[in-house]
Amino acid sequence: MNHPTPPALAVTGATKRFGAVLALDGVDLAVHHGEVLALLGDNGAGKSTLIGCLSGVHKLDGGAIHMDGEPVEITSPTTARAHGIETVYQDLALFDNLDPAANFYAGREVAGPRWLPRGLRYMRRGAMAGVTAEVLSRLQVGIPDTRASVGLMSGGQRQAIAVARAATFASRVVILDEPTAALGVRESRRVLELIRRLRDEGRAIIVISHAMDHVIEMADRAMIMRRGRKVGEVIPHADNRERIVSLIVGGDG
Amino acid sequence: MADTDNVLAARRPPWRFDAPQLALTTIRIGPGLMLVAVVIAAASLSPVFLTPRNIGNVLSQSAVIAVLALAQLLVIITRGIDLSVGSTLALSAVVGALVFSSTPSGPLVVLAMLATGALVGAVNGTVFVWGRLPHPFIVTLATLSIARGLALWLSGGQPLQGMPQIVRDIGGGSLGWFPYSGFLVAGLALLGLLLTTRLVWGRWIYAVGGNPDGARRAAVPVNRVVISVYVLSGLAAGIGAVITSGRLNGGSPTFGELAELDTIAAVVIGGASFLGGRGTIANALVGALMIGVIRNGMNLLNVDAFLQPIVIGAVIVLAVELDVVRGRVEQRLRVMKAAQT
Numbered sequence A: 001m002n003h004p005t006p007p008a009l010a011v012t013g014a015t016k017r018f019g020a021v022l023a024l025d026g027v028d029l030a031v032h033h034g035e036v037l038a039l040l041g042d043n044g045a046g047k048s049t050l051i052g053c054l055s056g057v058h059k060l061d062g063g064a065i066h067m068d069g070e071p072v073e074i075t076s077p078t079t080a081r082a083h084g085i086e087t088v089y090q091d092l093a094l095f096d097n098l099d100p101a102a103n104f105y106a107g108r109e110v111a112g113p114r115w116l117p118r119g120l121r122y123m124r125r126g127a128m129a130g131v132t133a134e135v136l137s138r139l140q141v142g143i144p145d146t147r148a149s150v151g152l153m154s155g156g157q158r159q160a161i162a163v164a165r166a167a168t169f170a171s172r173v174v175i176l177d178e179p180t181a182a183l184g185v186r187e188s189r190r191v192l193e194l195i196r197r198l199r200d201e202g203r204a205i206i207v208i209s210h211a212m213d214h215v216i217e218m219a220d221r222a223m224i225m226r227r228g229r230k231v232g233e234v235i236p237h238a239d240n241r242e243r244i245v246s247l248i249v250g251g252d253g
Numbered sequence B: 001m002a003d004t005d006n007v008l009a010a011r012r013p014p015w016r017f018d019a020p021q022l023a024l025t026t027i028r029i030g031p032g033l034m035l036v037a038v039v040i041a042a043a044s045l046s047p048v049f050l051t052p053r054n055i056g057n058v059l060s061q062s063a064v065i066a067v068l069a070l071a072q073l074l075v076i077i078t079r080g081i082d083l084s085v086g087s088t089l090a091l092s093a094v095v096g097a098l099v100f101s102s103t104p105s106g107p108l109v110v111l112a113m114l115a116t117g118a119l120v121g122a123v124n125g126t127v128f129v130w131g132r133l134p135h136p137f138i139v140t141l142a143t144l145s146i147a148r149g150l151a152l153w154l155s156g157g158q159p160l161q162g163m164p165q166i167v168r169d170i171g172g173g174s175l176g177w178f179p180y181s182g183f184l185v186a187g188l189a190l191l192g193l194l195l196t197t198r199l200v201w202g203r204w205i206y207a208v209g210g211n212p213d214g215a216r217r218a219a220v221p222v223n224r225v226v227i228s229v230y231v232l233s234g235l236a237a238g239i240g241a242v243i244t245s246g247r248l249n250g251g252s253p254t255f256g257e258l259a260e261l262d263t264i265a266a267v268v269i270g271g272a273s274f275l276g277g278r279g280t281i282a283n284a285l286v287g288a289l290m291i292g293v294i295r296n297g298m299n300l301l302n303v304d305a306f307l308q309p310i311v312i313g314a315v316i317v318l319a320v321e322l323d324v325v326r327g328r329v330e331q332r333l334r335v336m337k338a339a340q341t
């Protein structure tokens, strides 16, 4: 595939060290708008570390990040958000005691007046609930009662809420760490549909997954990591499944 | 197929009859129902209980616990605990009395008490956050000891007589039978309601209590939020000092002994959870009033003073059991909701 426009997000020479462990060793990654990139690799390959550096949880030791061709620095979750990158973490990072709207807007509440310190502003709860309901219905997430706390919802609904939250605020990139790992067949289907819808709306999407069937179904491209390095890039297809697996485990040396 | 389900689910009216939902609602207002039951019991057992004068008594006796409980609630919502409030109250009162011995200015005395409380709270919060302690239990236990020791040392172990008129009014004055301290509690509760349900900061304390890690990743200023609840708890101890020393016209290093237990009991009776993220201002107030009503009722009925802590303890167990039942009902509700979609 040739892309006339620069990638939504590109990382070059990403390096990250945890003490003696070299978790990332000069990794390159690029993902375009309207594309789903699967990030594959065995346990400890460095996938979570790489996306951690993109979502601001970790800071790169070396390497550069460009968004839509412009160089950017990602030093905290706040800067990642400001650049339009949203992450759905493996543990979802939901607040079980709060309702979907409060979950959507945690840490970025709509409130005023602006001259007050952020914490003392008066929340516009109606506006937040409205947008949340609108997004949930646009993405066809079935939530029977949008005022119930998220802790009362099923695994699939919770996953969907986390994805929808990311979709609401990600103007450019959505990152998902094993979005279907904890889900049944039916709930996985819904999340895959949701990811496809986000892609069709023009977001660039990075998905970590161990479920090869899901990767083949949703990803436009897959990149494989092993021991902190990128070891290959493949268009996932039922026919090259074996090859992907061997790249992941490194069987052919 | 899946999509038609979704649309149907979205169209289902949210208010249809729903047994677990009803149970949940009942449990949520449970503390209020318990208070009503206790009031009815007290009123039917003692003809004096519902007289305005006695109600005024209950309110003024509950005022300090209520103020401390409102702030303890904020701390407990963030998964914390403040064991130092009683000692901080004593220290603030002693400082207030010492300030009064060198200046007659009422506002200055009040300010000294509030500042002392807030300062102790700031120490609690900062040491907990920046010392990266696993739990605030230890640091507030240490300040429990240190603040009491300071109060004893500063006062020479003696009660210090005298408080300015404004402090005596706040602690002991009343409008007819309704104590000024009752108005103060009502005002603080309204402020707490505004903070916890309408302002961003309130959303943050629930977020921090519900998922501290998630809150951090969501760019909630977790450290500042945690420090702030301890500062408010210390400030509440300062307000408690104003009320107590006003009522007794002086400051004593023995003020507020075991007050931390009363406030924690009030918050727990009010249905807040030590696991964090749960609890309301209204129910914390109900918890404080419940303790006040039970104490007052037992006094009116001449119940042995040694029996009273046992009764309070039993009520706490009952309240915690209610919380366990709530957890189970929620679990069932979750299973049922999941089955619907």
Ligand SMILES: Nc1ncnc2c1ncn2[C@@H]1O[C@H](COP(=O)(O)OP(=O)(O)OP(=O)(O)O)[C@@H](O)[C@H]1O
Binding pocket: A018, A019, A021, A022, A023, A041, A042, A043, A044, A045, A046, A047, A048, A049, A050
């Ligand atoms: N915070 C950390 N401190 C120290 N070492 C870490 C840290 N995070 C990751 N590592 C190490 O970095 C390496 C890469 O880990 P990472 O979590 O990125 O792997 P992964 O590909 O996400 O694996 P998995 O599929 O198991 O989630 C591992 O050796 C891991 O032990």
Ligand SMILES: [Mg+2]
Binding pocket: A047, A048, A049
């Ligand atoms: Mg991982």
